[in-house]
Amino acid sequence: MNVRAPRKGESIDLLLEDIDDKGRAFGQFEGRTVRTRGGVPGSHVRVRVHRRRRSEIEAAIEEVLQPGENSVDARCRHFGSCGGCSFQNVLYRTQLAGLERSLERLLEPITALRPGLEMAPTLGCSEPWHYRNKMDFTFGNRRWIETSEPEGVASDFALGLHVPGRYDKVLDVQSCDIAFKEATPILNTARELALEAGLSGWDVHAHDGLLRHLLLRRSFASGEILAALFTTEEERSVVDPYLSKLLDTHPEITSCVQRIKPGSAMVASGGEERLLKGEGFITEKLGGLDYRISTDTFFQTNSLQAELLCKQVVAAAGVEEDEVVYDLCCGCGPWALSVAAMRRAASSPVYGFELVESAVEDARENARNNGIDNAVFIAGDIAKVLTPQSLNERKLPAPSLCIVDPPRAGLPPKVVRALTELRPRRIVYVSCNPRSAVRDLTLLGEGAYYVASIQPIDLFPHTPHLECVFTVELDGGGF
Ligand SMILES: C[S@@+](CC[C@H](N)C(=O)[O-])C[C@H]1O[C@@H](n2cnc3c(N)ncnc32)[C@H](O)[C@@H]1O
Structure with missing residues (x-):
């Protein structure tokens, strides 16, 4: 019918x-x-x-x-306007179970090919609130008016987060329950002081205005906080008194920088840096090692769950004493350094590859600070560096183990092909996007690899994202 x-x-x-x-x-x-x-x-x-x-x-x-028995009251006053935590009104265990089923559905093209291959139960987060160690707040001159607000309220300044689907509107965030606890008071002081000083927020249409972003990062190990203010111009005469008042009110900010970034790009990275307090970075611990994190460094945003993820990656790698290891998309080096630290006496180094130069510098510094001398970090695009010619020119030995942790888009197909030609015995694929993981793992399958285990981990409670560690083995027969 x-x-x-x-x-x-x-x-x-x-x-x-x-x-x-x-x-x-x-x-x-x-x-x-x-x-x-x-x-x-x-x-x-x-x-x-x-x-x-x-x-x-x-x-x-x-x-x-x-309402069903899985309903809870959303904690956040901005729930519904802010795109950050879509599942805040769902019991946490129901979120986990639902996302696990969703992941199972998405991974069917992989699991269907290998009888007996099952996903391990998701490793949930024991602290599902205030877990984020980094927040990137945006300044704007078009404030999003929430339905609960009275008519005619001022709307020409905001500091907060972009409203989903509205690149020009900024939600004036008054509190955030997933950000580290100190972030909210700093955010609110930054807004009050900017309004008091009459500083202008960025106008996305006119490409005008001084203030662009306030990026806040906290080390869960040391408690250090880094504040980075992104502005379109240096304007010391107004920026210095503004930041000095912010720092006086919040002595918990241990380091502060100004990033001067003209132009219309809407990302809180890059630009010329001016140091105003501290060293321009914070130090976080992961897997027993120290990591230097500056404004641009990629670092896992949930420090607590990153520990679990690190353990999973190291266990999945099962590194052997003298094998050659590549860590592709290594960031500031957590996986490469964790593996290298396990076999400090090994003659073969771990090679980390990373696109962002400053992350490579951080990775080298992290190796030095942790007394690790068997890790080598190479700056460049893996699509270019991972060719036989480039590896030959650099005199790099072929890997027998690869760790790959690409951004959401996954690996360029060229890199997947290069991996199947290098034929490492095992690939540990760390994914923050199952859709691109399925595409890459399917291609690896055509190149004689099979997925041997799947471990999901929740790094982002109340959001629809799950991280996943795949152990991929070479077997000659494909999936
Ligand atoms: C998801 S992060 C993982 C970083 C690191 N494994 C960690 O856990 O901190 C992905 C990293 O891939 C890097 N990246 C993105 N595209 C790349 C490319 N084409 N070549 C090399 N690195 C790339 C990014 O700069 C970023 O540091």
């Missing part, structure tokens, strides 16, 4: 059954999957259809008819 699909604008009632990896809850309505933001599995809801595809419907919640 052909059932009529509900029309755009129509209201329908349904039971929400589960969550997906895009931050939505979903249920079924007459053979179609209906997805909606802000919903909780187990709740009966009335939704209004706003988009219709062949078998999928997107809808917005109009009314919760009956």
